Amino acid sequence: MSEIIYLDNNATTAVAPEVLDAMAPYFREAYGNPSSMHNFGGQLAHQVQSAREQVAKLFHAQDTEILFTSCGTESDNSAIRGVLEAYPEKRHIITTRVEHPAVLSLCAHLEHRGYRVTYLPVDSRGRLDPDQLRQAIQPDTAIVSVMYANNETGTVFPIEKIAEIVKERGVVFHCDAVQAPGKLSLDMQRIPADLVSISGHKLHGPKGVGVLYIRRGTRFVPFIIGGHQERGRRGGTENVAGIVGLGKACELARKHENEEKRKISELRDHLEQELVKKIPEVHINGDVEHRLVSTSNISFSYIEGEAILLKLSEQGICASSGSACTSGSLEPSHVLRAMGVPFTLIHGSIRFSFSRYNTQAEVDRVIKILPPIIEELRAMSPFWANRPGK
Amino acid sequence: MWDYTDKVKDHFFHPRNVGEIPQPDAVGEAGSLVCGDALKLFLKIDQKTKKITAAKFQTFGCGSAIASSSVLTEMVIGKTLDEAACITNRDIADALGGLPQEKMHCSVMGMEALEAAIANYRGQGTALPEEEEGAEIVCKCFAVTDKKIERAVRENNLNSIEEVTNYTKAGGACASCHWKIEEIIRRVHQEISAKPKPPGTKSLTNLKRMQLVQETLDREVRPELRKDGGDLELVDIEGKVVKVRLLGMCAGCQVADFTLRDMVGKKLREFVEPDIEVQEIKE
Structure with missing residues (x-):
């Protein structure tokens, strides 16, 4: 790996x-x-x-x-x-x-x-x-x-x-x-x-x-x-x-708080901006203006989170998902459901969360690896080709 | 983290037969976007021989859903429709070297899509769960009917609500249908055990006997003993003699002999073999 x-x-x-x-x-x-x-x-x-x-x-x-x-x-x-x-x-x-x-x-x-x-x-x-x-x-x-x-x-x-x-x-x-x-x-x-x-x-x-x-x-x-x-x-x-x-x-x-907040939010924002640019039909979950600097919760419609995580994991990238299949219960994220996020977006939700040890190079690698994974899984999905408003 | 077999990983990372077949002879669908997994299976069928000449799939779902779909296409190509119709969810799971229990519903989805495709070819059409004749929706969260649960229980010998959830998703969300699932499990097992065994059934293999004894003890005997604070464990099986050790309140109980002869023995004769015997092992 x-x-x-x-x-x-x-x-x-x-x-x-x-x-x-x-x-x-x-x-x-x-x-x-x-x-x-x-x-x-x-x-x-x-x-x-x-x-x-x-x-x-x-x-x-x-x-x-x-x-x-x-x-x-x-x-x-x-x-x-x-x-x-x-x-x-x-x-x-x-x-x-x-x-x-x-x-x-x-x-x-x-x-x-x-x-x-x-x-x-x-x-x-x-x-x-x-x-x-x-x-x-x-x-x-x-x-x-x-x-x-x-x-x-x-x-x-x-x-x-x-x-x-x-x-x-x-x-x-x-x-x-x-x-x-x-x-x-x-x-x-x-x-x-x-x-x-x-x-x-x-x-x-x-x-x-x-x-x-x-x-x-x-x-x-x-x-x-x-x-x-x-x-x-x-x-x-x-x-x-x-x-x-x-x-x-x-x-x-306490010591690193200010410097870290700035660095982490830059990494997080860069990842989000690039993914939104490179991948169609992406949705960012949560209150974007009042959000932890460390967290990005992104939904990729018409595909399922566990499949995305497995493919990321194969490349050494660790993230998590609100999909049912990753919870061990069958029920997808209670948080996204409470927000009324549609099921298609909950099943395809991925959370990236950062720390002070993450680097720009790492984020760039995710930006490179993720779009083809999403494309591949969507090509396999029966719903993507027939999505509403296509 | 799921413990997927190498076979599952192989079919997930290198799925076979992905895509659509233009002008297919049959299409079968199972699952839904809401439930978190869905499979659309396309078949090309030779009109004369009724052999499946090509199969392709589109799947929305997790790793094991994609792997189940992929392996299914490999399994059906080259088979006649009648042969393909015999494929069970268990066969799909076995072809993948097994699936985690919680993921067995992925293999069930494969079987359902295949059945739907065959029905589609034969012009039978497939009913939505709520329209299936004589069927009642038991699990409202995942729209699972009593028929589907009954079948899963029968074909996979399921004994608990948890297993039913693993195979059908029923009961996996709000839990309000758990009592109904429990009733179905009880009913199906009663039906199975009520079926008269054909006379002169051929002798069981040792392996099969052990398996049946263990299953019968776990399902029919131990829950009863536990109600009274007792229990037993299987020590050995020699020929047709089953040796058990009584535990808890059963050990040293005044009516232990009666328990063994009339309760344990009776159940084993009913569910395993008519001439099986029970013996108690004491410390």
Whole structure:
């Protein structure tokens, strides 16, 4: 296989070399348990604390507001279940139709347990209507959970405004911000969210570590119960190497944010412009003006996404698709369906997502390789030759 | 990432017989744009010999859909219509060295397009699912009829809703028809087992016997035992003696002998062979 061109950074990212270097000692010599009485283990509590401060800086928050978890999904589950347990009399949840399964599947599960869930719709560009949110809040609404940026389309929600609406009504607000670090502001002085989830491996940190930001004063019942770790809010021996790695990754995200945003958006825009120029009947999904700089979700009508991905993969290019055949379920992307994107375009949707490690040369290679693949598959499709308006 | 065989990859990356046949003798279509895969099959048929002399396809779909279409064209060329009509979805999957379970519906689509083409040639026309005579749409999301589900269950010996979804897509979206699918599975299996076996059925091969015993235990026996917190495992089969170990609540149960003789034994005699015996192995 040819050299890998990795354009699937919303799925996971490469661990930054600086992060790996920072983590290595904690697998080799410094393998102790931070809870131990002896110095060999106990001193590691300082490393965990430094990492906590690095993360807190990204959030413009206090270090006591940072809770380490094992992943984004755990952070989301802890936030929602922790709040529901703290407000047992409240039985209503508000979320959106385009959330990640970490929130959506949990909400479906909670519905079976007797909770009422309002799933807010989005428009054809994936945007929420703040008025609909305002009207959806009920006297027994326990929590509102809305993502910051959509992992499939990159559409960014006006999270500051959404949080304000929810807080005006005195309801707890959780935000799944897994796609945000390094690309969007996580300034908790400006965004009045109570709980925010992020995940290490989406920002060039390691897999197996996540963060839940919990604003001071938020009522929260621990989800994982065990030892006294994380000030009694999450049992389980600390993933020291992972936590140190995530701390480093947060520091790098802050450091490179501006420069990266510019570089990545240039690459993304160049790819889109060239593909639109070279391939007929291409549609860009999402809110183009309010979108993650890293994400491009493009539909190629009358062909199917998995076939495109297989051909790209053969050339070493990694991307993802919203087609049914790649989901393992038979149902195509819930996000694109919520936006009312026609099925012909959903089945042929491809997501390219960039990171700071991508280059112009890589993008040029995709621009060269993709158009003939699309042409070949369309020539094979029974619908292309007879398409309406041909 | 799907685990595709080399055969599937070969037919996907180098599809055979792509395109249209001008003035075809038969055309068959299956699937739809909404469902995510569709196949249009064109045949050229010798009027005298009724042999398929050429086959081409157009497919909208994933890797395994394209591979299934491609291999199908190779399979039918040179066959008479009667021979081609015998091709099942299983044959298509086998010709590809197997398909992932979740992708079996691609082979079903191939079979359906072929049947539609043959019907088209014979002037029978093919009905849309909702117009099929006496058929009822069970899965509204993917427009799958009870007839199609029944057939898939019968021909592929499907036992669960998940398998039915893998083969027909039925039940793959909103899940509201799952209870209906369950009913069809139960009904078809009852029909199969109710069919009297011809007397003097020839003796089973060891391999076939093992397979049937395992299937019968999994389908007919273990779910019943599990209802009472018990279970069993198959230890060995020697000739016509099936040796099992009782587990959970069944192990040491007062009525274990009865369970073995009257429940396990009865089922095996019913579904495998009339003279098969059961023996318990104790630790």
